[in-house]
Amino acid sequence: MPIFTTARNNWPSGLTYLLLLLTWEGLSRVYPPVILPGPWESLQTLIGLYEKGRLMEPLLYSFLRLAAGFGIAFLLGTGLGVFAGAQELVFKLVSPAVSVLQAVPPVSWMLLAILWLGVNGGAQIFVVALALFPLFFFNSLQGVRQLPKELLEMARVFSVNRRKQLVDIILPALAPFWSAALTVSVGMGWKTIVMAELISGQTGIGASMNTARIYLKTEEVMAWTLLVALLGMALEVLVRKITRPRERRGSAACDLQESR
Amino acid sequence: MKSIYRHATRMFASSLAALILLTGCATTNTATNIAEQPGPAASPAAITLLTPKAPSLIPAVYMEKTEADGTFQIAKWDSIEQLLAGIQGNEAPLYAAPINVGANLYAKGMPIQLLHVNTYGSMYLISLDPNVRELSQLSNETVYIPGQSGPPDILTQHLLAKKGLQGKVNLAYGVIPDIMQQLAAGTIKHAVLPEPVLSGFRMKTKGKVSEVVDFQKEWQAEFGQDLPQTAVFVNRDWAKTHAADIARFEQSYQEAVRQVNQQAGETLKIAAEEFGMPEAVLASALPKITLLYKDAQTAKPEVERYLGVLLQIAPDSIGGSVPDADFYYGS
Numbered sequence: 001m002p003i004f005t006t007a008r009n010n011w012p013s014g015l016t017y018l019l020l021l022l023t024w025e026g027l028s029r030v031y032p033p034v035i036l037p038g039p040w041e042s043l044q045t046l047i048g049l050y051e052k053g054r055l056m057e058p059l060l061y062s063f064l065r066l067a068a069g070f071g072i073a074f075l076l077g078t079g080l081g082v083f084a085g086a087q088e089l090v091f092k093l094v095s096p097a098v099s100v101l102q103a104v105p106p107v108s109w110m111l112l113a114i115l116w117l118g119v120n121g122g123a124q125i126f127v128v129a130l131a132l133f134p135l136f137f138f139n140s141l142q143g144v145r146q147l148p149k150e151l152l153e154m155a156r157v158f159s160v161n162r163r164k165q166l167v168d169i170i171l172p173a174l175a176p177f178w179s180a181a182l183t184v185s186v187g188m189g190w191k192t193i194v195m196a197e198l199i200s201g202q203t204g205i206g207a208s209m210n211t212a213r214i215y216l217k218t219e220e221v222m223a224w225t226l227l228v229a230l231l232g233m234a235l236e237v238l239v240r241k242i243t244r245p246r247e248r249r250g251s252a253a254c255d256l257q258e259s260r
Numbered sequence: 261m262k263s264i265y266r267h268a269t270r271m272f273a274s275s276l277a278a279l280i281l282l283t284g285c286a287t288t289n290t291a292t293n294i295a296e297q298p299g300p301a302a303s304p305a306a307i308t309l310l311t312p313k314a315p316s317l318i319p320a321v322y323m324e325k326t327e328a329d330g331t332f333q334i335a336k337w338d339s340i341e342q343l344l345a346g347i348q349g350n351e352a353p354l355y356a357a358p359i360n361v362g363a364n365l366y367a368k369g370m371p372i373q374l375l376h377v378n379t380y381g382s383m384y385l386i387s388l389d390p391n392v393r394e395l396s397q398l399s400n401e402t403v404y405i406p407g408q409s410g411p412p413d414i415l416t417q418h419l420l421a422k423k424g425l426q427g428k429v430n431l432a433y434g435v436i437p438d439i440m441q442q443l444a445a446g447t448i449k450h451a452v453l454p455e456p457v458l459s460g461f462r463m464k465t466k467g468k469v470s471e472v473v474d475f476q477k478e479w480q481a482e483f484g485q486d487l488p489q490t491a492v493f494v495n496r497d498w499a500k501t502h503a504a505d506i507a508r509f510e511q512s513y514q515e516a517v518r519q520v521n522q523q524a525g526e527t528l529k530i531a532a533e534e535f536g537m538p539e540a541v542l543a544s545a546l547p548k549i550t551l552l553y554k555d556a557q558t559a560k561p562e563v564e565r566y567l568g569v570l571l572q573i574a575p576d577s578i579g580g581s582v583p584d585a586d587f588y589y590g591s
Contacts, residue, residue, distance in 0.1 A: 111438075202433050217576065
C-alpha cells in the first residue's frame with residue numbers, strides 16, 4: 001500500500017509535465033516553426049546557443065543584475081522592516097510609502113528608470129530592487145511583530161546576553177518570514193530582470209530575447225524562455241532548501257505519516 | 261482519500277487546459293480554411309492592407325479614401341508579433357513592412373511575395389550640436405539608435421565601417437520615445453531617427469537640429485541607387501487567385517503615391533491622426549520622406565543590394581540569405 005500511494009504521489013505531476021510537453025509538441029506540428037517551435041527544436045536551439053558561446057554572457061549579466069537588485073532590496077527591506085517593527089513611529093511614517101511603492105507596476109518604474117538613469121545606468125537593477133523591497137519590508141515587519149515576547153522577557157529575567165538572545169530567539173523567529181520572502185522574491189526578481197532587460201537592456205537574457213524576436217527567431221525566444229523558466233524553478237527550490245532546513249525535515253516527517 | 265481527490269482535480273485541470281488549447285487551435289484552423297477558399301463571391305469584400313505607422317501609411321490613407329467605398333481598407337500593426345499573427349491568421353492579404361522583415365519572413369517559410377517598394381531613405385543621423393556636420397566629428401561621442409540589430413543600427417554600422425570610424429563612435433540603443441525624451445532633456449546629443457517622428461522633434465526644438473547624415477544621400481553616393489526601406493507584400497496563395505485585385509491595388513497605390521507627393525491635402529489630416537501627431541508636423545516631414553513607387557521587378561536590383569549589405573553585417577536580420585527570384589511578385 002505505501003509503495004502504491006507513493007508511486008501515485010509522484011506519478012501525476014510527472015504526467016502533467018508529460019501532457020504539457022505533448023500538447024506543446026502537438027501544437028508545434030500544426031503551426032509553422034516561426035509561430036511555435038517544438039520542444040525538441042527549442043532545446044536544440046538552447047544547446048546551439050551554448051555551443052556558439054552566446055549563452056553564458058547574457059546569463060551572467062542577468063544573474064549579476066539579479067544579485068545586485070536582490071541584495072539591495074534585502075538589505076534595505078529587512079533593515080527598514082525590522083526598524084519599523086520595533087518602533088511604532090517609524091512604522092507609521094514608512095509603511096504608507098512602501099505600500100505606494102508596492103502598488104506601482106514594475107513597467108512604470110522601468111520607463112521612468114530609463115529616463116532618470118539613462119539606458120546604461122542600471123535601470124534594471126533599480127527596478128528589481130524596487131519590486132522586491134516591499135516584500136522584504138513587510139515580511140520582516142511581520143516577523144518582528146510576532147517575536148515570542150515571553151521568551152524574550154524570560155531571557156531578560158535570566159540575563160541571557162544579547163548575542164544569545166539574537167541567535168537563539170530572534171533569528172529563529174524571523175527565519176520563516178525571511179524564508180518566505182526570499183523564496184517568493186527570487187522567482188519574481190528573476191522574471192522582472194528579464195522583463196527589464198527586454199524593455200531597455202543591451203545585454204543580458206532579455207536583450208538577447210529582444211534581438212531574437214526582432215529577427216523572427218522564435219526558436220531562440222522559446223529557448224531563452226525555457227532556460228528562464230527552468231532556472232527560475234531551480235532558484236526557488238534552491239532558496240527553499242537553503243533557508244528552510246528544519247521545516248523540510250518536518251514536512252518530510254509529515255509525508256511519512258501521511259503515507260502510512 | 262484526500263490525496264486521490266487532489267490528484268483527480270489536478271488531472272482534470274490539466275486535461276481541461278489541453279482541451280482548451282486544442283480547440284483553440286481547431287477554431288483558428290477553420291478560420292484559415294474559410295479565408296483560403298478563393299470563392300468568386302469573395303471579391304466584393306474589402307481587401308485589407310496591414311501597415312505599420314510608417315510613411316507607407318500616407319498613400320494607403322489616400323487610397324482608402326479615394327477608391328470606391330470599401331474596396332481597400334487599412335489595419336495597423338505595431339509590433340512584429342502582430343504582423344506575424346496577421347499573416348498566420350490570414351487577417352489580411354497585403355502587408356506593408358520593412359524590407360528586411362519581409363525577406364526574413366520569406367526565409368522562415370511564410371507565404372509572402374514582394375509586390376512593390378514605396379519608401380526609400382527617410383532616416384537621418386542628427387545632432388543637437390550645431391557644429392557637428394560630419395560623422396568624423398562624432399569620435400568618442402555616443403550616437404543613440406532606435407532598436408538594436410534593426411536596419412538603423414546596421415546601416416549606421418555600415419556607414420561607420422565605410423568611413424573607417426568603426427569602434428571610434430559609440431553606439432547605444434533605445435526605443436524612439438525614450439531617445440526623443442532624452443534628446444529633449446539634453447541628456448543625449450546625437451541620434452538616428454526616422455521621419456516623420458524626427459520632424460516632430462525638429463518642430464519642438466525650433467530647428468536647432470543639425471542633420472549629420474541623410475542615409476538616402478549617402479547610399480546614393482555609394483551605390484548610385486536609392487535606399488529601399490519599406491515594401492508591400494502579398495500573401496502568395498491569395499495572389500494566385502486574385503491577379504485582378506492585385507493589379508487594381510498596385511495601380512491605386514501608385515496613383516496615391518503620386519498624389520501625396522504632389523498635393524497631399526486632405527490626406528495629411530487623416531494620416532496625421534493615424535500617426536497621432538499634428539498635421540503641421542506631418543506636412544513639414546513630407547519633403548524629408550522619399551515616397552517612391554517601384555514595382556517588384558524594377559526594385560529588385562536595389563532590394564538585392566540592400567539585403568546584401570544587411571547580410572554582410574547581420575545575416576540574421578534577413579533570415580540568413582538573400583531571397584531568390586520567387587520572392588518578387590510577377591517573376
